[in-house]
Amino acid sequence: MPELPEVETIRRDLVPVVVGRTITRAWISPSAPRLVQLMPPEEFARQIEGQRIADISRRGKYLLFGLDSGLTWAVHLRMTGRLMHRERACPEDPHLRATFGLDDGTWLCFVDMRKFGTMWLVDDATLVTAKMGPEPLDESFDPAAFRGVLKRRSAPIKAVIMDQSVLAGLGNIYADEALFAARINPRRAAGSLSRQAVQRLHAAIVEVLHEALGDRGSSFRDYVDGRGNEGSHHLKVKVFRRTDQPCYACGTPVRRVRLGGRSTHYCPRCQR
Ligand SMILES: [Zn+2]
Incomplete structure (x- = not known):
């Protein structure tokens, strides 16, 4: 998607x-x-x-x-x-x-x-875009405000950052990638994250999205750009759809679980 x-x-x-x-x-x-x-x-x-x-x-x-x-x-x-x-x-x-x-x-x-x-x-x-959270690549995406929103949520952090009313534009690929970059287990309760962890996650979301934008997006299946060409970021993902392949950081096989109805990929050793 x-x-x-x-x-x-x-x-x-x-x-x-x-x-x-x-x-x-x-x-x-x-x-x-x-x-x-x-x-x-x-x-x-x-x-x-x-x-x-x-x-x-x-x-x-x-x-x-x-x-x-x-x-x-x-x-x-x-x-x-x-x-x-x-x-x-x-x-x-x-x-x-x-x-x-x-x-x-x-x-x-x-x-x-x-x-x-x-x-x-x-x-x-x-009428269409009401109730959407901040744009992660805008200045309105502020770490302190982000922490305030996460604190009130007990759902798994992966589900919370994919909630469009919390943050606009993040889906399954970049949620998995950002949580890996921030070394956070996707099943952790959002409200349980430390200030440092939220700060890492905030920075990771911005960085992962910028990198993917620089690669013109990820073409795992259907996505093509406005000219009909594929992006290239799918060649660079760290965990998404890398089930059982070694983590680039520690070599542990990447694990795949279902979380909120979506397949979720993470390193059980790096992401705590
Ligand atoms: Zn690892």
Whole structure:
């Protein structure tokens, strides 16, 4: 599933080719009846046609296209969604769910194998992104405030940092990687972490996300950037999906457990 580094990479790819363009025609596939939220797909297509894209921002894992009319087109890729810019018509693909023709003859193509991806056209973007925690790469992500939030939670730290109301944009890959970098066992109760441990975790989250962003994200399965190319950070992960392989720090086999319904990878020796 695309997380902050992947969604931000797509955003950066799309800004130079899409901002300033007008959407001349939109098509939503009948194969994706749940793609458009809050209005019928035909209504969405009718309303978005003729809109000029003024900017693209991101909140957590949401891409937010600001339109000249004041409306926001919000996109969440969920599990397998891909949003790609193409110079010519969108290539044929059985999983093509939506296409957006632009006034310079180029296209935005939305491909989604599992069909969990969602889009909205809303007056106010906070309708979609309300109740989200701070952006981990912004100054608003403050170690003292982070500690205050964790202190009140007894759930496992892994589940808490993936809670989008605590922190925006972290998912399974980077939660595992950040906890390894901070040497914290993912099952530890969030509220039990020392001040030093929270400080290590805060720094690890920022560092792991920056590194993944520098590598244009991780392509374990479906993720591609805004041009349709894979990222490379999956080649550098320390624990994620390295089950039974030796820990890079101590050689102990990386362990995989289920935690809150998600597979979790950690080194039982380095992460206490
Ligand atoms: Zn280890």
